[in-house]
Amino acid sequence: MAADDSPGLKSLEALIGGSLPENLSKLSSTCLAIPANKDFHFLCNFDEFKLRIDEISGSSQCVLETIGGFCRKPMRYSGDVVGDDAYDWLVNLNDEVLQRIDLDLEDTMKKETDSKHGKAKVSFHIATIKKPQEEYKILVNNANVPFEHVWLEKKENNLGFIHPLEKLSVMDFVDKDISEMKPVEPLSLEGIPFKLVEEINDLKDLAAKLSSVDEFAVDLEHNQYRSFQGLTCLMQISTRTEDYIVDTFKLWDHVGTYLRDIFKDPKKKKVMHGADRDIIWLQRDFGIYVCNLFDTGQASRVLKLERKSLEFLLKHYCGVAANKQYQNADWRIRPLPDVMTRYAREDTHYLLYIYDVMRVDLHTVAKEDEKPDSPLVEVYKRSYDVCMQLYEKDLLTENSYLHIYGVQAANFNAVQLAIVAGLCEWRDRIARADDESTGYVLPNKTLLEIAKEMPINVGKLRRLFKSKLPYIERNVDAVISVIRRSMQNAAAFEPVVQSLKTWHPGTVENDIGGVRTTVSHGSGKVSVDVSEEQSGGFGALPSKRKFGSENKANEEVKVSKSKPACVSKPDEVIILSDDNDEYGEETSEPEDAADSVSETPFKGPDVSINVKTFGPDIIVLDDDDSDDDDDSDNDSETGDGREREVERMNKISEQQGKFMSLKPGFLNI
Numbered sequence: 001m002a003a004d005d006s007p008g009l010k011s012l013e014a015l016i017g018g019s020l021p022e023n024l025s026k027l028s029s030t031c032l033a034i035p036a037n038k039d040f041h042f043l044c045n046f047d048e049f050k051l052r053i054d055e056i057s058g059s060s061q062c063v064l065e066t067i068g069g070f071c072r073k074p075m076r077y078s079g080d081v082v083g084d085d086a087y088d089w090l091v092n093l094n095d096e097v098l099q100r101i102d103l104d105l106e107d108t109m110k111k112e113t114d115s116k117h118g119k120a121k122v123s124f125h126i127a128t129i130k131k132p133q134e135e136y137k138i139l140v141n142n143a144n145v146p147f148e149h150v151w152l153e154k155k156e157n158n159l160g161f162i163h164p165l166e167k168l169s170v171m172d173f174v175d176k177d178i179s180e181m182k183p184v185e186p187l188s189l190e191g192i193p194f195k196l197v198e199e200i201n202d203l204k205d206l207a208a209k210l211s212s213v214d215e216f217a218v219d220l221e222h223n224q225y226r227s228f229q230g231l232t233c234l235m236q237i238s239t240r241t242e243d244y245i246v247d248t249f250k251l252w253d254h255v256g257t258y259l260r261d262i263f264k265d266p267k268k269k270k271v272m273h274g275a276d277r278d279i280i281w282l283q284r285d286f287g288i289y290v291c292n293l294f295d296t297g298q299a300s301r302v303l304k305l306e307r308k309s310l311e312f313l314l315k316h317y318c319g320v321a322a323n324k325q326y327q328n329a330d331w332r333i334r335p336l337p338d339v340m341t342r343y344a345r346e347d348t349h350y351l352l353y354i355y356d357v358m359r360v361d362l363h364t365v366a367k368e369d370e371k372p373d374s375p376l377v378e379v380y381k382r383s384y385d386v387c388m389q390l391y392e393k394d395l396l397t398e399n400s401y402l403h404i405y406g407v408q409a410a411n412f413n414a415v416q417l418a419i420v421a422g423l424c425e426w427r428d429r430i431a432r433a434d435d436e437s438t439g440y441v442l443p444n445k446t447l448l449e450i451a452k453e454m455p456i457n458v459g460k461l462r463r464l465f466k467s468k469l470p471y472i473e474r475n476v477d478a479v480i481s482v483i484r485r486s487m488q489n490a491a492a493f494e495p496v497v498q499s500l501k502t503w504h505p506g507t508v509e510n511d512i513g514g515v516r517t518t519v520s521h522g523s524g525k526v527s528v529d530v531s532e533e534q535s536g537g538f539g540a541l542p543s544k545r546k547f548g549s550e551n552k553a554n555e556e557v558k559v560s561k562s563k564p565a566c567v568s569k570p571d572e573v574i575i576l577s578d579d580n581d582e583y584g585e586e587t588s589e590p591e592d593a594a595d596s597v598s599e600t601p602f603k604g605p606d607v608s609i610n611v612k613t614f615g616p617d618i619i620v621l622d623d624d625d626s627d628d629d630d631d632s633d634n635d636s637e638t639g640d641g642r643e644r645e646v647e648r649m650n651k652i653s654e655q656q657g658k659f660m661s662l663k664p665g666f667l668n669i
Helices: 007-016 020-033 038-045 047-071 085-115 200-211 257-264 276-286 296-302 311-319 338-349 351-369 375-388 413-432 444-451 458-462 470-474 476-488 488-504 550-556 591-595 639-661
Strands: 193-198 215-223 231-238 243-247 269-272 293-295 508-512 515-517 526-532 574-576 611-615 620-621
Touching: 038 269, 047 458, 047 508, 193 200, 200 243, 200 257, 215 276, 215 338, 215 351, 257 276, 269 351, 276 375, 293 296, 293 375, 296 311, 296 375, 296 574, 311 351, 338 351, 351 375, 413 476, 413 488, 458 476, 470 476, 476 488, 526 611
Parallel strands: 193 243, 215 269, 269 293, 574 620
Antiparallel strands: 215 231, 231 243, 508 515, 515 526, 611 620
């Protein structure tokens, strides 16, 4: 589809009485034809000149209001903005308009493609859904401190928690006599009672029902995109005779109260599929710890089935073709559509029958192979291990940026790596405060693209966006500020850049600035483990917080800035000096730089300064006079080489100490 065919663009042009390029040209002429500041204010003393300016401003404002409606953003032009400032303002305006057109065209073309191929789109994110944290007053604790398992006993040394399973043996759960067991055929979905549990009394009834049975199947639906730690959206439970779906949003504070002891009861079998994540979600949200689990996902591995997914098991054992396009649907939606209700029920409705058949198959395999270790016991061992894992909250450390997927393979220089670290800290602080995922605030792919391109003005930053990013759109000035401040601290990242470049294949472990690194022999890949030491520079976050409109006025993390961003010419060289100004001053080479009030020529201080060039257009002033280490010889696999490698890494760690002292809080904006 051509740009001229966009319905939004056609309606816009109809309103402004002409083509969009013509009106933008008219607006450009209006801004650029106005004289420079000193002449303008002098001419404003004449009535005839003021009248003409008012006419131009009125016409331009009419165009702006129409464009603002199209861009869903109020726009006004002040007559006081003239000369170079007017040019910069117009550049940013053009970028916003063209970006809006691109996004609308992209959405239109995608809808047409889906319609043409008959695809029923299932969205993983519905932007119009009100956040459950606000709708249902759900309390969360996103503070940058470890998660407390308050429902577990602490170990004597206070360095961990005691899981209920530690007092039990795997053999306590293994079925004693399988040879005579016959699988119980499941009833159809339509032939079994179903209850949507939304009230406390219904939850009490469910708890009573589960107390009377020996086994039940469980599954969870989850949303990770619109909360920092994630939210359990639904809990599906099936017995042999009934299906239940618990609306966990409406019963958030009561699920643990009524179901905690039942899930912990070692005499009751819990059947789940691929329970690795479900186990920790239950711990995090409801303080529920599972004992006596049979994981059909682990059973499929022991049986060496062709595939391990629940979709395959449903087809293989039950002849049911599950519609798995809803697996990644936005399960926050309320009321729950019928098609999603059916999907949720299917996840547990057939699990007890699959559990029966798999136990028989495992017993058969053991008889045929005459193995001393029963495959059934192996499944329970693996299921035991799944239950033993404990939830850990994601913590921001000085080195979290190194865990962003793709950053180690990006071959970034120190400036780019500093931007990655700065944006990583910025988005983490925002995500914790607003209870959003870091991926929603700023996706990894976009973060790395920003670091690669190093934009230092709003226009260049906007041109990098390929989709709508609400937090970035609302806080472009704050993001530019983060980028500029990060660039000023680039020298502190030089040791990390050098270490990433000079690692050699082999099995070498070292601490580099608090990062434990392991290089696998012959792989050329670097594994980075974050140390347990935490940074203290991420601001004070409340230990518990209710997310609602009444809290927005008191946000501890301020993410909007009103200062205008600077716009650089394509070929100029930017020097960023490390001063205390919020944005840093921009000094360019043109002859009129000395006459500009906003630009300050660089004057070297008394101390010695190294000027390091990290890119074609960026120069960062560095007051660190230490020399870079020479590359080590390619003999790190030998004993002598390994010793030299360790010595070199330790020296780099000392250099990195400067970064450790700068990093906490250096992006306070």
